[in-house]
Amino acid sequence: MPTLTTLLTDRFAAALTAAFGDDYADRDPVIRSSQFADFQANVALPLAKELGSKPRDIAARIVEHLDLEGVAQPPEISGPGFINLTFTPEFLARTLETEDATAVEEPADPQRIVIDYSAPNVAKEMHVGHLRTTVVGDALARTHEYIGNTVIRQNHIGDWGTPFGMLIEQLLDVGIDSETAQTISEDPNAFYQAARVKFDADEDFATRSRSRVVALQGGDAQTLELWETLVGYSRTYFNRIYSLLDVTLTDADLAGESTYNDDLEAVCDELEAKGLARMSDGALCVFPSGFTGRDGQPLPLIVRKSDGGYGYATTDLAAVRRRAQVLGVDRVLYVVGSPQALHFEMVFATARAAGWIPEDMVLEHVKIGNVLGSDGKILRTRSGKPLRLAELLAEAVTRAKAALEESNAEFTPEEADEVARIVGIGAVKYADLSVAHDTSYTFDLDRMLAPIGNTAPYLQYAGARIRSILRKAAAEDIAFADAPIVLGEPAERELALTILGFPDVLAEVAAGSQPHRMAGYLFDLAQAFTTFYEQCPVLVAETPELRASRLRLSATVLTVLEAGLSVLGIRVPERM
Protein backbone atom coordinates (compact mmCIF):
# COMPACT_ATOMS: atom_id res chain seq x y z
CA MET A 1 0.00 0.00 0.00
CA PRO A 2 1.42 3.45 -0.81
CA THR A 3 1.52 5.58 2.30
CA LEU A 4 -1.04 8.41 2.45
CA THR A 5 1.73 10.98 2.34
CA THR A 6 3.37 9.28 -0.67
CA LEU A 7 0.06 9.35 -2.47
CA LEU A 8 -0.36 13.08 -1.77
CA THR A 9 3.28 13.77 -2.63
CA ASP A 10 2.78 12.19 -6.06
CA ARG A 11 -0.30 14.30 -6.71
CA PHE A 12 1.60 17.42 -5.70
CA ALA A 13 4.51 16.54 -7.98
CA ALA A 14 2.09 16.56 -10.91
CA ALA A 15 0.47 19.83 -9.81
CA LEU A 16 3.80 21.57 -9.22
CA THR A 17 5.03 20.50 -12.64
CA ALA A 18 1.85 21.70 -14.34
CA ALA A 19 1.95 25.02 -12.50
CA PHE A 20 5.65 25.87 -12.53
CA GLY A 21 7.43 23.48 -14.90
CA ASP A 22 9.48 20.28 -14.71
CA ASP A 23 12.08 21.80 -12.37
CA TYR A 24 9.52 21.72 -9.60
CA ALA A 25 8.51 18.07 -9.90
CA ASP A 26 10.72 16.84 -7.06
CA ARG A 27 9.91 19.69 -4.72
CA ASP A 28 8.96 18.46 -1.22
CA PRO A 29 5.31 19.47 -0.75
CA VAL A 30 5.97 19.66 3.02
CA ILE A 31 3.01 17.54 4.07
CA ARG A 32 2.29 17.68 7.79
CA SER A 33 -0.56 16.59 10.00
CA SER A 34 -3.01 19.37 10.71
CA GLN A 35 -5.50 20.42 13.34
CA PHE A 36 -7.99 21.59 10.73
CA ALA A 37 -7.78 18.83 8.13
CA ASP A 38 -6.26 15.38 7.72
CA PHE A 39 -3.05 16.90 6.40
CA GLN A 40 -1.74 20.25 5.26
CA ALA A 41 0.82 20.99 2.56
CA ASN A 42 3.07 23.96 3.31
CA VAL A 43 5.10 24.12 0.12
CA ALA A 44 3.59 27.44 -1.03
CA LEU A 45 5.48 29.35 1.66
CA PRO A 46 9.08 28.57 0.64
CA LEU A 47 8.07 28.60 -3.02
CA ALA A 48 6.55 32.10 -2.80
CA LYS A 49 9.77 33.49 -1.41
CA GLU A 50 11.69 31.94 -4.28
CA LEU A 51 9.28 33.09 -6.99
CA GLY A 52 8.64 36.51 -5.47
CA SER A 53 4.87 36.08 -5.18
CA LYS A 54 2.39 35.95 -2.35
CA PRO A 55 2.14 32.50 -0.72
CA ARG A 56 -1.65 32.46 -1.03
CA ASP A 57 -1.37 33.13 -4.77
CA ILE A 58 1.14 30.31 -5.15
CA ALA A 59 -1.11 28.02 -3.13
CA ALA A 60 -4.03 28.92 -5.41
CA ARG A 61 -1.99 28.09 -8.52
CA ILE A 62 -1.03 24.70 -7.05
CA VAL A 63 -4.60 23.92 -6.06
CA GLU A 64 -5.80 24.81 -9.57
CA HIS A 65 -3.67 21.94 -10.92
CA LEU A 66 -4.06 19.55 -8.01
CA ASP A 67 -6.03 16.48 -9.04
CA LEU A 68 -7.52 14.84 -5.96
CA GLU A 69 -10.60 13.52 -7.69
CA GLY A 70 -11.82 10.42 -5.88
CA VAL A 71 -9.32 10.96 -3.06
CA ALA A 72 -10.02 14.14 -1.15
CA GLN A 73 -12.45 17.04 -0.80
CA PRO A 74 -11.59 20.15 -2.83
CA PRO A 75 -8.51 21.52 -1.00
CA GLU A 76 -8.84 24.70 1.04
CA ILE A 77 -6.25 27.41 1.44
CA SER A 78 -5.89 28.66 4.98
CA GLY A 79 -3.71 31.07 6.96
CA PRO A 80 -0.69 32.43 5.09
CA GLY A 81 -0.99 29.78 2.34
CA PHE A 82 -1.39 26.33 3.83
CA ILE A 83 -3.23 23.85 1.62
CA ASN A 84 -5.64 21.82 3.75
CA LEU A 85 -6.33 18.28 2.62
CA THR A 86 -9.22 16.12 3.76
CA PHE A 87 -9.78 12.62 2.38
CA THR A 88 -13.28 11.64 1.41
CA PRO A 89 -14.81 8.85 3.51
CA GLU A 90 -15.40 6.92 0.28
CA PHE A 91 -11.70 7.00 -0.56
CA LEU A 92 -10.75 5.84 2.95
CA ALA A 93 -13.35 3.06 2.84
CA ARG A 94 -12.34 1.82 -0.65
CA THR A 95 -8.66 1.83 0.33
CA LEU A 96 -9.39 -0.25 3.42
CA GLU A 97 -11.43 -2.67 1.33
CA THR A 98 -8.84 -3.18 -1.38
CA GLU A 99 -5.49 -2.81 0.36
CA ASP A 100 -3.80 -4.77 3.12
CA ALA A 101 -3.43 -2.17 5.87
CA THR A 102 -0.26 -3.78 7.19
CA ALA A 103 1.51 -4.14 3.84
CA VAL A 104 4.13 -1.70 2.64
CA GLU A 105 5.46 -1.17 -0.87
CA GLU A 106 8.76 -2.88 -1.59
CA PRO A 107 11.52 -0.28 -1.56
CA ALA A 108 12.89 0.38 -5.04
CA ASP A 109 16.41 0.34 -3.66
CA PRO A 110 16.56 -1.60 -0.37
CA GLN A 111 19.25 -0.47 2.05
CA ARG A 112 21.83 -2.75 3.66
CA ILE A 113 22.09 -1.82 7.29
CA VAL A 114 24.31 -3.02 10.13
CA ILE A 115 22.64 -2.66 13.50
CA ASP A 116 25.17 -2.86 16.32
CA TYR A 117 23.15 -3.46 19.46
CA SER A 118 22.85 -5.12 22.86
CA ALA A 119 26.62 -5.64 23.27
CA PRO A 120 26.90 -6.86 26.87
CA ASN A 121 30.23 -7.90 28.33
CA VAL A 122 31.44 -11.46 28.89
CA ALA A 123 31.54 -12.65 32.51
CA LYS A 124 29.51 -9.65 33.57
CA GLU A 125 25.89 -9.17 34.38
CA MET A 126 23.68 -7.47 31.81
CA HIS A 127 22.38 -4.31 33.43
CA VAL A 128 19.35 -2.18 32.65
CA GLY A 129 21.45 -0.06 30.28
CA HIS A 130 21.89 -3.17 28.15
CA LEU A 131 18.13 -3.71 28.36
CA ARG A 132 17.62 -0.49 26.44
CA THR A 133 20.30 -1.03 23.81
CA THR A 134 18.89 -4.53 23.29
CA VAL A 135 15.23 -3.60 23.09
CA VAL A 136 15.66 -0.46 20.96
CA GLY A 137 18.13 -2.15 18.61
CA ASP A 138 15.83 -5.12 18.17
CA ALA A 139 12.86 -2.87 17.38
CA LEU A 140 14.93 -1.08 14.72
CA ALA A 141 16.08 -4.38 13.23
CA ARG A 142 12.51 -5.64 13.05
CA THR A 143 11.28 -2.36 11.54
CA HIS A 144 13.88 -2.30 8.78
CA GLU A 145 13.19 -5.91 7.91
CA TYR A 146 9.47 -5.22 7.87
CA ILE A 147 9.86 -2.49 5.27
CA GLY A 148 12.16 -4.57 3.10
CA ASN A 149 15.68 -3.47 4.01
CA THR A 150 18.46 -5.97 4.62
CA VAL A 151 19.58 -6.03 8.23
CA ILE A 152 22.87 -7.39 9.50
CA ARG A 153 22.62 -7.69 13.27
CA GLN A 154 25.95 -7.41 15.05
CA ASN A 155 26.27 -8.05 18.74
CA HIS A 156 29.55 -6.32 19.60
CA ILE A 157 30.03 -8.12 22.91
CA GLY A 158 32.95 -7.27 25.18
CA ASP A 159 34.86 -10.53 24.84
CA TRP A 160 38.47 -9.35 24.80
CA GLY A 161 40.94 -7.30 26.80
CA THR A 162 43.05 -7.38 29.96
CA PRO A 163 40.40 -8.69 32.42
CA PHE A 164 40.38 -11.99 30.53
CA GLY A 165 43.77 -12.98 31.98
CA MET A 166 42.31 -12.78 35.46
CA LEU A 167 39.04 -14.44 34.43
CA ILE A 168 40.80 -17.39 32.81
CA GLU A 169 42.98 -17.92 35.91
CA GLN A 170 39.87 -17.82 38.06
CA LEU A 171 38.26 -20.39 35.79
CA LEU A 172 41.25 -22.69 36.29
CA ASP A 173 41.14 -22.16 40.07
CA VAL A 174 37.46 -22.98 40.50
CA GLY A 175 37.58 -25.73 37.89
CA ILE A 176 35.80 -26.24 34.62
CA ASP A 177 32.71 -28.13 35.67
CA SER A 178 28.97 -27.88 35.49
CA GLU A 179 28.84 -25.88 38.71
CA THR A 180 31.09 -23.16 37.32
CA ALA A 181 29.14 -23.19 34.08
CA GLN A 182 25.99 -22.64 36.08
CA THR A 183 27.42 -19.82 38.21
CA ILE A 184 28.63 -17.90 35.18
CA SER A 185 25.48 -18.43 33.19
CA GLU A 186 23.26 -17.40 36.09
CA ASP A 187 25.18 -14.92 38.18
CA PRO A 188 28.21 -13.80 36.20
CA ASN A 189 28.97 -10.91 38.55
CA ALA A 190 29.75 -13.25 41.44
CA PHE A 191 32.44 -14.94 39.34
CA TYR A 192 33.85 -11.64 38.12
CA GLN A 193 33.92 -10.14 41.62
CA ALA A 194 35.66 -13.19 43.09
CA ALA A 195 38.35 -12.93 40.42
CA ARG A 196 38.72 -9.20 41.07
CA VAL A 197 39.10 -9.66 44.82
CA LYS A 198 41.72 -12.36 44.36
CA PHE A 199 43.59 -10.27 41.79
CA ASP A 200 43.87 -7.41 44.28
CA ALA A 201 44.83 -9.59 47.28
CA ASP A 202 46.94 -12.40 45.85
CA GLU A 203 50.23 -11.39 44.24
CA ASP A 204 50.78 -14.82 42.69
CA PHE A 205 47.30 -14.81 41.12
CA ALA A 206 47.92 -11.31 39.74
CA THR A 207 51.20 -12.42 38.16
CA ARG A 208 49.58 -15.49 36.62
CA SER A 209 46.78 -13.31 35.28
CA ARG A 210 49.19 -10.93 33.61
CA SER A 211 51.09 -13.64 31.83
CA ARG A 212 47.77 -15.18 30.85
CA VAL A 213 46.86 -11.95 29.03
CA VAL A 214 50.12 -12.17 27.13
CA ALA A 215 49.42 -15.81 26.21
CA LEU A 216 45.90 -14.92 25.11
CA GLN A 217 47.07 -12.09 22.91
CA GLY A 218 49.88 -14.28 21.56
CA GLY A 219 47.29 -16.80 20.41
CA ASP A 220 48.35 -19.64 22.73
CA ALA A 221 46.11 -22.57 21.82
CA GLN A 222 45.34 -23.84 25.33
CA THR A 223 44.58 -20.30 26.54
CA LEU A 224 42.29 -19.67 23.61
CA GLU A 225 40.42 -22.83 24.46
CA LEU A 226 39.90 -21.66 28.04
CA TRP A 227 38.76 -18.28 26.75
CA GLU A 228 36.32 -20.01 24.41
CA THR A 229 34.87 -21.93 27.37
CA LEU A 230 34.39 -18.76 29.35
CA VAL A 231 32.72 -16.95 26.44
CA GLY A 232 30.50 -20.01 25.95
CA TYR A 233 29.21 -19.79 29.53
CA SER A 234 28.32 -16.14 29.05
CA ARG A 235 26.66 -16.90 25.76
CA THR A 236 24.31 -19.25 27.58
CA TYR A 237 23.48 -16.42 29.95
CA PHE A 238 22.92 -13.84 27.17
CA ASN A 239 20.74 -16.26 25.25
CA ARG A 240 18.61 -16.94 28.29
CA ILE A 241 17.95 -13.20 28.66
CA TYR A 242 17.32 -12.79 24.91
CA SER A 243 14.83 -15.60 24.88
CA LEU A 244 13.08 -14.21 27.97
CA LEU A 245 12.95 -10.81 26.25
CA ASP A 246 11.82 -12.22 22.92
CA VAL A 247 14.76 -10.63 21.17
CA THR A 248 15.80 -11.80 17.70
CA LEU A 249 19.58 -12.00 18.36
CA THR A 250 21.19 -15.42 17.87
CA ASP A 251 24.71 -16.81 18.09
CA ALA A 252 25.08 -16.10 14.38
CA ASP A 253 24.86 -12.39 15.17
CA LEU A 254 27.79 -12.40 17.58
CA ALA A 255 30.57 -10.17 16.33
CA GLY A 256 32.37 -9.33 19.55
CA GLU A 257 35.48 -7.26 20.04
CA SER A 258 37.67 -10.33 19.49
CA THR A 259 36.38 -10.59 15.90
CA TYR A 260 38.71 -7.78 14.92
CA ASN A 261 41.97 -8.98 16.56
CA ASP A 262 43.68 -9.69 13.29
CA ASP A 263 42.86 -6.25 11.88
CA LEU A 264 44.16 -4.10 14.73
CA GLU A 265 47.79 -3.93 13.67
CA ALA A 266 46.86 -3.11 10.09
CA VAL A 267 44.48 -0.39 11.27
CA CYS A 268 47.28 1.26 13.26
CA ASP A 269 49.79 0.90 10.44
CA GLU A 270 47.38 2.40 7.95
CA LEU A 271 46.57 5.34 10.19
CA GLU A 272 50.28 5.96 10.69
CA ALA A 273 51.06 5.64 6.99
CA LYS A 274 48.31 8.12 6.14
CA GLY A 275 49.81 10.57 8.60
CA LEU A 276 46.74 10.45 10.82
CA ALA A 277 48.31 8.75 13.84
CA ARG A 278 51.41 9.76 15.75
CA MET A 279 53.20 8.87 18.96
CA SER A 280 52.25 10.91 21.97
CA ASP A 281 53.43 10.05 25.50
CA GLY A 282 54.44 6.58 24.33
CA ALA A 283 51.01 5.79 22.85
CA LEU A 284 49.96 5.86 19.22
CA CYS A 285 47.18 8.45 18.91
CA VAL A 286 44.95 10.00 16.30
CA PHE A 287 43.93 13.62 16.81
CA PRO A 288 40.86 13.93 14.57
CA SER A 289 40.31 17.53 13.57
CA GLY A 290 37.62 19.48 15.35
CA PHE A 291 37.98 17.74 18.73
CA THR A 292 39.54 19.72 21.52
CA GLY A 293 39.52 19.30 25.28
CA ARG A 294 38.59 21.92 27.86
CA ASP A 295 42.16 23.19 27.75
CA GLY A 296 41.80 23.83 24.02
CA GLN A 297 44.31 21.09 23.23
CA PRO A 298 43.51 18.52 20.50
CA LEU A 299 41.86 15.40 21.94
CA PRO A 300 43.61 12.07 21.35
CA LEU A 301 41.95 8.86 20.28
CA ILE A 302 44.39 6.24 21.57
CA VAL A 303 44.84 3.44 19.06
CA ARG A 304 47.82 1.64 20.62
CA LYS A 305 48.61 1.96 24.29
CA SER A 306 52.16 2.48 25.53
CA ASP A 307 52.33 -1.22 26.53
CA GLY A 308 51.58 -2.18 22.93
CA GLY A 309 47.97 -3.24 23.66
CA TYR A 310 44.97 -2.14 21.68
CA GLY A 311 41.80 -0.77 23.19
CA TYR A 312 38.11 -0.15 22.63
CA ALA A 313 38.69 2.60 20.05
CA THR A 314 40.99 0.49 17.87
CA THR A 315 38.41 -2.31 17.83
CA ASP A 316 35.68 0.09 16.78
CA LEU A 317 37.89 1.50 14.02
CA ALA A 318 38.54 -2.02 12.75
CA ALA A 319 34.82 -2.80 12.97
CA VAL A 320 33.70 0.26 11.01
CA ARG A 321 36.38 -0.36 8.41
CA ARG A 322 35.10 -3.92 7.86
CA ARG A 323 31.51 -2.79 7.77
CA ALA A 324 32.36 -0.34 5.00
CA GLN A 325 34.84 -2.41 3.06
CA VAL A 326 33.78 -6.02 3.54
CA LEU A 327 30.08 -5.83 4.35
CA GLY A 328 29.56 -2.85 2.01
CA VAL A 329 26.58 -1.44 3.86
CA ASP A 330 24.68 1.82 3.30
CA ARG A 331 24.15 2.60 6.93
CA VAL A 332 25.36 1.55 10.38
CA LEU A 333 23.30 2.14 13.49
CA TYR A 334 25.20 2.05 16.77
CA VAL A 335 22.61 1.54 19.46
CA VAL A 336 24.79 2.44 22.44
CA GLY A 337 24.56 4.60 25.58
CA SER A 338 24.77 8.40 25.22
CA PRO A 339 27.94 8.66 27.33
CA GLN A 340 29.81 7.10 24.42
CA ALA A 341 28.86 9.94 22.05
CA LEU A 342 32.32 11.48 21.93
CA HIS A 343 33.94 8.08 21.38
CA PHE A 344 31.78 7.46 18.31
CA GLU A 345 32.18 10.97 16.91
CA MET A 346 35.95 10.56 17.09
CA VAL A 347 35.87 7.04 15.62
CA PHE A 348 33.63 8.18 12.74
CA ALA A 349 35.78 11.26 12.05
CA THR A 350 38.94 9.14 12.03
CA ALA A 351 37.44 6.50 9.75
CA ARG A 352 36.27 9.17 7.31
CA ALA A 353 39.65 10.92 7.40
CA ALA A 354 41.29 7.57 6.62
CA GLY A 355 39.11 7.28 3.53
CA TRP A 356 37.48 4.02 4.63
CA ILE A 357 33.90 5.26 4.47
CA PRO A 358 32.17 5.96 1.15
CA GLU A 359 30.74 9.49 0.96
CA ASP A 360 27.10 8.40 1.09
CA MET A 361 27.45 5.77 3.83
CA VAL A 362 25.68 6.84 7.01
CA LEU A 363 27.20 6.23 10.44
CA GLU A 364 24.71 6.96 13.17
CA HIS A 365 24.98 6.75 16.93
CA VAL A 366 21.48 5.96 18.23
CA LYS A 367 22.08 7.40 21.68
CA ILE A 368 20.50 5.55 24.55
CA GLY A 369 19.53 7.47 27.68
CA ASN A 370 19.65 6.27 31.26
CA VAL A 371 17.21 4.17 33.20
CA LEU A 372 16.62 5.87 36.54
CA GLY A 373 15.41 4.69 39.91
CA SER A 374 12.62 6.40 41.85
CA ASP A 375 15.29 8.64 43.43
CA GLY A 376 16.09 10.09 39.99
CA LYS A 377 19.54 8.50 39.98
CA ILE A 378 20.79 5.68 37.75
CA LEU A 379 18.92 2.55 38.78
CA ARG A 380 20.87 0.49 41.34
CA THR A 381 20.14 -2.00 44.08
CA ARG A 382 20.03 -0.79 47.66
CA SER A 383 23.59 -1.98 48.14
CA GLY A 384 24.58 0.32 45.29
CA LYS A 385 25.35 -2.41 42.76
CA PRO A 386 23.83 -2.27 39.29
CA LEU A 387 20.49 -4.00 39.26
CA ARG A 388 20.34 -7.48 37.73
CA LEU A 389 18.26 -7.50 34.59
CA ALA A 390 17.10 -11.09 35.06
CA GLU A 391 15.64 -10.18 38.47
CA LEU A 392 13.81 -7.13 37.16
CA LEU A 393 12.23 -9.15 34.39
CA ALA A 394 11.20 -11.93 36.76
CA GLU A 395 9.59 -9.35 39.04
CA ALA A 396 7.65 -7.86 36.11
CA VAL A 397 6.28 -11.29 35.20
CA THR A 398 5.31 -12.03 38.82
CA ARG A 399 3.42 -8.76 39.09
CA ALA A 400 1.70 -9.26 35.74
CA LYS A 401 0.59 -12.65 36.99
CA ALA A 402 -0.84 -11.19 40.18
CA ALA A 403 -2.80 -8.67 38.11
CA LEU A 404 -4.20 -11.48 35.97
CA GLU A 405 -5.84 -12.98 39.01
CA GLU A 406 -8.30 -10.12 38.84
CA SER A 407 -9.17 -10.90 35.22
CA ASN A 408 -12.35 -12.86 34.62
CA ALA A 409 -10.79 -14.95 31.89
CA GLU A 410 -10.38 -18.42 33.30
CA PHE A 411 -6.88 -19.57 32.57
CA THR A 412 -5.29 -22.97 32.97
CA PRO A 413 -2.04 -22.65 34.99
CA GLU A 414 0.00 -22.93 31.75
CA GLU A 415 -2.04 -20.22 30.06
CA ALA A 416 -1.70 -17.96 33.08
CA ASP A 417 2.10 -18.33 32.97
CA GLU A 418 2.20 -17.67 29.25
CA VAL A 419 -0.02 -14.57 29.42
CA ALA A 420 1.88 -13.22 32.45
CA ARG A 421 5.10 -13.53 30.50
CA ILE A 422 3.69 -11.79 27.42
CA VAL A 423 2.24 -8.98 29.53
CA GLY A 424 5.09 -8.57 32.04
CA ILE A 425 7.89 -8.58 29.48
CA GLY A 426 5.80 -6.57 27.02
CA ALA A 427 5.23 -3.93 29.70
CA VAL A 428 8.95 -3.52 30.40
CA LYS A 429 9.85 -3.38 26.71
CA TYR A 430 7.05 -0.99 25.85
CA ALA A 431 7.93 1.41 28.68
CA ASP A 432 11.40 1.54 27.23
CA LEU A 433 10.31 1.94 23.63
CA SER A 434 7.63 4.54 24.24
CA VAL A 435 10.08 7.24 25.33
CA ALA A 436 12.54 8.83 22.92
CA HIS A 437 15.65 6.64 22.99
CA ASP A 438 17.94 9.47 24.02
CA THR A 439 15.98 10.64 27.04
CA SER A 440 16.10 8.97 30.41
CA TYR A 441 13.11 7.41 32.12
CA THR A 442 12.22 6.13 35.56
CA PHE A 443 11.91 2.39 35.97
CA ASP A 444 8.55 1.96 37.67
CA LEU A 445 6.86 -1.42 37.36
CA ASP A 446 3.53 -0.11 38.67
CA ARG A 447 3.32 2.46 35.91
CA MET A 448 4.57 0.05 33.24
CA LEU A 449 1.94 -2.53 34.14
CA ALA A 450 -0.96 -0.09 34.51
CA PRO A 451 -3.98 -1.23 32.48
CA ILE A 452 -4.78 2.37 31.50
CA GLY A 453 -2.46 4.88 29.87
CA ASN A 454 0.31 4.57 27.33
CA THR A 455 1.36 1.06 28.40
CA ALA A 456 1.68 -2.36 26.83
CA PRO A 457 -1.16 -3.84 28.89
CA TYR A 458 -3.51 -1.14 27.61
CA LEU A 459 -2.64 -1.98 24.00
CA GLN A 460 -2.67 -5.71 24.61
CA TYR A 461 -6.01 -5.41 26.30
CA ALA A 462 -7.41 -3.53 23.29
CA GLY A 463 -6.17 -6.39 21.10
CA ALA A 464 -7.60 -9.07 23.38
CA ARG A 465 -10.93 -7.26 23.44
CA ILE A 466 -11.10 -7.21 19.64
CA ARG A 467 -10.28 -10.92 19.61
CA SER A 468 -13.14 -11.55 21.95
CA ILE A 469 -15.53 -9.59 19.70
CA LEU A 470 -14.35 -11.58 16.69
CA ARG A 471 -14.81 -14.86 18.58
CA LYS A 472 -18.40 -13.90 19.33
CA ALA A 473 -19.00 -13.03 15.66
CA ALA A 474 -17.54 -16.38 14.64
CA ALA A 475 -19.75 -18.18 17.16
CA GLU A 476 -22.77 -16.49 15.56
CA ASP A 477 -21.49 -17.30 12.07
CA ILE A 478 -21.37 -13.65 11.04
CA ALA A 479 -19.33 -13.19 7.88
CA PHE A 480 -17.60 -9.85 7.41
CA ALA A 481 -14.28 -10.49 5.64
CA ASP A 482 -15.44 -8.98 2.35
CA ALA A 483 -18.07 -6.63 3.76
CA PRO A 484 -18.24 -3.10 2.30
CA ILE A 485 -16.83 -0.56 4.75
CA VAL A 486 -19.14 2.29 5.74
CA LEU A 487 -17.68 5.35 7.43
CA GLY A 488 -20.75 7.32 8.44
CA GLU A 489 -19.83 8.25 12.01
CA PRO A 490 -16.94 10.61 12.82
CA ALA A 491 -15.41 7.95 15.09
CA GLU A 492 -15.44 5.47 12.19
CA ARG A 493 -13.80 7.94 9.83
CA GLU A 494 -11.15 8.83 12.42
CA LEU A 495 -10.39 5.17 13.04
CA ALA A 496 -10.06 4.47 9.30
CA LEU A 497 -7.70 7.40 8.84
CA THR A 498 -5.58 6.27 11.80
CA ILE A 499 -5.36 2.71 10.46
CA LEU A 500 -4.15 3.99 7.09
CA GLY A 501 -1.38 6.00 8.78
CA PHE A 502 0.55 2.82 9.68
CA PRO A 503 2.94 2.64 6.68
CA ASP A 504 3.89 6.30 7.15
CA VAL A 505 4.83 5.60 10.76
CA LEU A 506 6.99 2.62 9.79
CA ALA A 507 8.85 4.85 7.34
CA GLU A 508 9.37 7.50 10.01
CA VAL A 509 10.65 5.01 12.57
CA ALA A 510 13.14 3.63 10.05
CA ALA A 511 14.32 6.98 8.73
CA GLY A 512 14.79 8.63 12.11
CA SER A 513 15.62 5.54 14.24
CA GLN A 514 12.72 6.39 16.54
CA PRO A 515 10.71 3.40 17.75
CA HIS A 516 8.82 5.68 20.16
CA ARG A 517 6.90 7.02 17.18
CA MET A 518 5.46 3.57 16.61
CA ALA A 519 4.52 3.36 20.29
CA GLY A 520 2.79 6.75 20.07
CA TYR A 521 0.96 5.69 16.93
CA LEU A 522 -0.28 2.44 18.46
CA PHE A 523 -1.52 4.31 21.50
CA ASP A 524 -3.45 6.68 19.20
CA LEU A 525 -4.84 3.69 17.32
CA ALA A 526 -5.98 1.98 20.52
CA GLN A 527 -7.60 5.20 21.69
CA ALA A 528 -9.31 5.71 18.34
CA PHE A 529 -10.62 2.17 18.64
CA THR A 530 -11.87 2.77 22.19
CA THR A 531 -13.76 5.89 21.06
CA PHE A 532 -15.20 4.03 18.09
CA TYR A 533 -16.23 1.13 20.31
CA GLU A 534 -17.95 3.46 22.77
CA GLN A 535 -19.80 5.36 20.08
CA CYS A 536 -20.55 2.71 17.48
CA PRO A 537 -22.23 -0.54 18.54
CA VAL A 538 -20.49 -3.41 16.75
CA LEU A 539 -22.22 -6.73 17.42
CA VAL A 540 -25.53 -4.97 18.02
CA ALA A 541 -25.26 -2.41 15.19
CA GLU A 542 -28.55 -1.14 13.70
CA THR A 543 -28.23 -3.11 10.46
CA PRO A 544 -26.42 -6.29 9.37
CA GLU A 545 -24.42 -4.20 6.83
CA LEU A 546 -23.22 -1.83 9.52
CA ARG A 547 -22.41 -4.72 11.83
CA ALA A 548 -20.30 -6.40 9.15
CA SER A 549 -18.55 -3.13 8.30
CA ARG A 550 -17.70 -2.49 11.95
CA LEU A 551 -16.49 -6.04 12.48
CA ARG A 552 -14.23 -5.70 9.47
CA LEU A 553 -12.91 -2.38 10.77
CA SER A 554 -12.26 -3.95 14.18
CA ALA A 555 -10.47 -6.91 12.62
CA THR A 556 -8.29 -4.50 10.64
CA VAL A 557 -7.38 -2.60 13.83
CA LEU A 558 -6.28 -5.90 15.34
CA THR A 559 -3.98 -6.76 12.43
CA VAL A 560 -2.40 -3.31 12.52
CA LEU A 561 -2.04 -3.39 16.30
CA GLU A 562 -0.37 -6.78 16.11
CA ALA A 563 1.90 -5.76 13.24
CA GLY A 564 2.90 -2.57 15.05
CA LEU A 565 3.55 -4.34 18.33
CA SER A 566 5.46 -7.06 16.49
CA VAL A 567 7.96 -4.55 15.15
CA LEU A 568 8.42 -3.46 18.75
CA GLY A 569 8.92 -7.12 19.67
CA ILE A 570 5.74 -7.33 21.76
CA ARG A 571 2.98 -9.92 21.47
CA VAL A 572 -0.76 -9.74 22.07
CA PRO A 573 -2.20 -12.59 24.17
CA GLU A 574 -5.24 -14.43 22.91
CA ARG A 575 -7.15 -13.46 26.05
CA MET A 576 -6.40 -11.23 29.01
Ligand code: ARG
Ligand atom coordinates in the same frame (compact mmCIF):
# COMPACT_ATOMS: atom_id res chain seq x y z
N1 ARG B 1 30.26 -3.51 25.38
C1 ARG B 1 30.04 -2.10 25.40
C2 ARG B 1 29.38 -1.66 26.72
O1 ARG B 1 28.86 -2.49 27.43
C3 ARG B 1 29.15 -1.60 24.27
C4 ARG B 1 29.66 -1.83 22.87
C5 ARG B 1 28.85 -1.07 21.86
N2 ARG B 1 29.25 -1.23 20.49
C6 ARG B 1 30.36 -0.77 19.94
N3 ARG B 1 30.59 -0.97 18.66
N4 ARG B 1 31.25 -0.08 20.64
O2 ARG B 1 29.40 -0.48 27.02
